[in-house]
Amino acid sequence: MSIIFHVDMDAFFVSVEEIFDPALKGKPVVVGGKSHERGVVSAASYAARKFGVHSAMPLRTAYQLCPSAIFIEGHPDRYREYSHRVRAILDRFSPLVQMASIDEAYLDMTGTERLHGPPLKAAHRLHETVRAETGLNCSIGIAASRLVAKVSSDQAKPNGVLWIYPGLEAQFLAPLDIRKIPGVGKVSEKRLLEIGIHKVGDLAALDDKTLEQRFGKSGLALAGKSRGLDAGGWFDEAIGERSDPKSISHEHTFSIDTDDEGLLHATLSKLAEMVSRRLREHGLQARTVQIKVRNQAFETYIRARTLTAATDLDIEIGREARTLFRENWRPGTKVRLLGVHVSQFSKTGGQLDLLDGDKKLRWTDAMRAADRLRDRYGDDAVTLAGGMRGKFRERTHEALVDKARDPEPPS
DNA sequence: TCTGGGGTCCTAGGACCC
DNA sequence: TCTGGGGTCCTAGGACCC
The missing domain is CATH 1.10.150.20 (5' to 3' exonuclease, C-terminal subdomain)
Known part of the structure; x- marks a missing residue:
């Protein structure tokens, strides 16, 4: 009989924010963006939830329900760091740990009784360790299956431990x-x-x-x-090692719907750059390139093309994305969102296309160098000229493009 | 209510091949 | 020529999760 823990952090993003700004404690806090922005609530403090605010709710709605709430953009890098800290603690309790998302994990605790004692005792110790070493609260569900463990951690919230004894699941x-x-x-x-x-x-x-x-x-x-x-x-699936990702994507919602072709193409190029970079970080190449377009009426469509050879290059993914867009966009139609998505991965190091082999090799080298520069000087230090062209055409409010306009000079 | 961004998995139809 | 079935790949769309 398996013993599975599901560890779920309580109001994770909000709690991390409170560590950096203790004045937030006890107040209605909304993480996700400013109250008037396009966007949704990523996390709400318990005080904000009392007003009916919950995650996935439009920010503007949250503001109407709770105008006194403190709206913050959030700090993804901090959340990632705290997620790593939590994971490091979990690793001390079991060799079989799987992060299911940034703020929740499954532990296979089967056979750890000699080391950690019976399940409830181990759970309380785990809970206390997380609390002491990170300052964060979590809830823990214990059961013989992952599903019941997950449901039981939810029932235990906030800050509780709940064990569903074998046989009592139904x-x-x-x-x-x-x-x-x-x-x-x-x-x-x-x-x-x-x-x-x-x-x-x-x-x-x-x-x-x-x-x-x-x-x-x-x-x-x-x-x-x-x-x-x-x-x-x-x-x-068994709890254990994470496998490679099956898809990588980036998307952007414009703060104002736009039909500016230059801006649209520049955005696709930028998204393709971000996607390619992550591909290279993972040592993967993709064969299918997909774009996502959402129009003013919030209708969303997807167009994809599968290449003959896998790639991790900005120019190839960008070119395909822009082609797909051109083939499917009627000029004058306002666009709300653009996305670039790649899938059908293979490991880097495969055969180079015979004809373009040399050219490709040079690009690959150039991209590696660009990645190193970005590591050192930030994401906007290097932008392909093709991606820049449209950005100079017209004033825009898009931070995504604004930032690229005046890159920090590498010192 | 005026609706993000990053993922996973499933369905369904058509092309193409044997 | 009015006609089967299975397998695989590709595309498009959608439900769902955090």
Whole structure:
């Protein structure tokens, strides 16, 4: 019988901000951006939640609900650093740790009793260590499956520990809303409510066949989850080493919708640069380039093309992105968001295209050098001329492009 | 309510091949 | 020529998670 911990940080971003600015403690705080900006809430303090503010809510809505809240942009680098600190602590408790996101992790604690004592005792010690060494609170769910551990950490919030004893999983889950099951979102919830299923217990009482007929593969997974099993998706994978990413993407929402072709092309080039750079950091090359366009009416479409050879070069990904855009954009149509996304990875070091081999090699060298410069002097120290062209055409409010206009001179 | 950014996984149709 | 089935790859869209 496995013993799984799910460790989930409480109001993570807000709590990290409080460490750097203790005056925020106890106040309504919203992390995500300024109250009038385009954007959504990344995290809200418990004081802000009392006003109905929650994550994923538009910032403007949050402001209407709680005008007195303190709105902050946030510091992703700080969150990453604290996430690493937490992870380092978790590593001392089990050799099998998997970060599921920046603020939550699974630990396989099976067989650690000799070292750490029974599960509840180990969990309290873990909780106390995290608290003492980082100043952050977390909640811990303990169960025989990842799914139940996750649901139980959620029930334990804030700042609690909850152990679902083996055999009591179904009893624990039955009275909960179906929405508490990871994987059941707005859409599935609605479809389930329509057929009279409100609680996890209703779901568990249904036979697998019916669920599979109505919901396909995910219906079958749902049946398993309702009984506390790790069914489907990455839930039934072993806790352990992280694998390589399957896709890398960057996107940008303009603060004002735009039809300025120069700005649109410059933005695509910049996004392609950011994507290529991360590709090279991972030692990966991509074969499929995809763009995402969202228009003024918030309609979103995706266009993709698969190349004959994988690449990690700014020029190739940028060129493909701009071509895809040109083929699908009617001039004069205002654009709200642009994105560049790559997938179908292979490890770097593969065959170079015979014809372009030499040219490609020189570009590869140039890009490595550019990466080193960016490491030293910041992201905007080096920008491809093609990406710059449009940026000078017209004044813009986009920070993304503004920053590139006057790069810090390498000293 | 006026809706971010970075991911994963699933579905479905069409092309193409055997 | 009115016609099968399976496998793989590609594209597009969407649900969901933090």
